[in-house]
Structure formats: C-alpha cells, structure tokens
C-alpha cells in the first residue's frame with residue numbers, strides 16, 4: 001500500500017513538475033510565495049520509528065531545501081506574513097520533543113550550514129531526563145536532551161522553543177491551572193535554563209483539536225510571539241502570523257518534495273480550528289476568547 005502511494009506521488013510529481021514550477025514562479029512574482037515550516041523529531045539511524053529519520057535521509061532533505069528554497073527563521077516567516085510580501089518559496093526548519101541524539105548530527109549540520117532552526121523541548125523531560133511515554137510504549141526509551149545540551153544549542157544560535165512542560169495533550173486539559181503550568185510556568189523555567197527569552201510554543205500533537213482558543217490566548221498573554229501547529233498546512237499571505245502552520249519532515253523524500261513544491265490539494269483541505277472552548281477559565285480570558293476581536297487585536 002505504502003509502495004503504491006509512493007508510486008502515485010512520484011508519477012504525479014513527474015507530470016506536474018513543469019506546471020508547479022510556473023505556479024510557484026507566478027506566486028513569487030506576486031509576492032505570494034508559500035512558506036513551508038517543517039517539523040522533525042529525531043535524526044538517528046536506530047531504532048527507526050515513525051518519528052525518526054535517518055541521518056542520510058535528513059541530510060538529503062536539507063541539501064534539497066538549501067538548493068531550492070530560501071531558508072528562514074520563524075521570526076522571518078512572521079515578518080513576511082505581517083508585511084504581506086513573500087517574494088520566494090521559503091522553508092523553516094523546526095524540531096519537536098528534544099531527543100539527545102539530535103546533538104550528534106542534525107543540530108551540528110544546521111549550525112555548520114548556518115540554517116535558521118527552532119528546537120522545541122519539553123521542559124520536565126529535559127529537567128529530569130525522563131523518556132517520553134510514546135517511546136516507552138514502543139519499548140524503546142530514548143535519551144532526552146540535557147539542560148547543558150539545550151544551553152549549548154542556544155549559545156550556538158539555535159532558537160530554543162517550548163513544547164510544554166509534560167508534552168500535554170491540550171485536548172484533555174480542563175483547568176486554567178494546568179494551562180498555566182504547561183505554558184506560562186514552563187516558559188519561565190525554560191528561560192531560566194537557557195538564560196534567554198523563549199518566543200515560540202509548538203503545541204504537542206498540534207492537531208486542530210489541540211489548537212484551542214484558550215491555548216492560543218494563554219500563549220499570547222504570557223508574551224510568546226507565536227504558536228506552532230502540526231496538522232499540515234502552508235503559511236500563505238493573509239494568514240494570521242501568530243499561528244505558524246507546519247508539516248512533517250516526512251522521511252519519504254517524494255512526499256516531502258510534493259509538499260514543498262506546493263500541492264494545491266493540501267491547501268483546499270485545510271481544516272478549520274475550533275472557535276469555542278469549554279475550559280473553565282477566568283472571566284477576563286473567557287471574554288477575550290468569546291470576542292476574538294479583543295483577543296486577536
């Protein structure tokens with residue numbers, strides 16, 4: 001099945017490549033080029049799992065992106081959205097979770113090529129060295145970044161972002177206390193760890209059901225500059241720049257290439273985010289969520 005799907009994508013790419021090139025050129029000429037933000041988790045050769053890409057495959061993707069796209073930071077993604085001008089197709093690299101092995105290959109590669117990169121960590125796992133539940137379930141507890149590694153990455157120019165305190169599923173959060181603990185307190189803790197401001201939050205799982213109004217508003221209120229989803233969408237002129245849309249750095253090269261060369265079908269299938277929230281929250285925050293013009297002005 002996987003092979004068939006991969007074959008279908010290759011065929012579609014082969015047929016559509018000249019047309020897609022013209023389409024990207026037209027969008028660029030109009031200052032409307034799509035901006036793709038990729039998220040990876042772990043770059044390592046073993047054990048391979050759905051959130052790991054091999055070093056060789058990762059390097060191939062980096063080389064492809066360096067050759068065909070402008071590589072930009074999240075701040076620059078937002079600047080282009082805010083100014084309404086995106087003159088070239090661009091890519092921004094991000095990583096989620098905080099796997100120790102990324103310090104062996106992936107991050108040195110980013111630093112060596114001076115590729116802007118944002119690295120999102122889960123603060124309590126870093127602080128205690130606890131492996132992730134999702135790895136324990138597979139029977140492979142994998143090493144987590146240490147505080148020293150995170151600090152060294154920040155010192156080398158990698159932007160460190162927040163991936164909550166406990167890799168929480170915001171769809172299951174029902175109190176303002178937990179929301180504050182996972183976002184506001186975790187942000188403060190991470191800032192202490194790296195001795196610099198933390199500007200971005202990547203929402204664990206990052207699907208529409210986790211991108212709740214209360215989560216977005218809490219992130220905004222505590223001074224974060226942006227919040228990243230992971231459900232797979234482009235950043236296009238006209239989008240709200242506070243919410244940065246990302247898609248998976250798929251280990252299957254053709255699937256990644258299909259995304260990056262702008263697959264219009266993906267854009268047509270964009271999900272809508274929830275506009276109601278059932279969280280038991282403070283009246284002032286609730287008012288802003290019920291009246292988005294207050295919250296998002």
Ligand SMILES: [Zn+2]
Pocket residue numbers: 096097163167204205
């Ligand atoms: Zn995660």
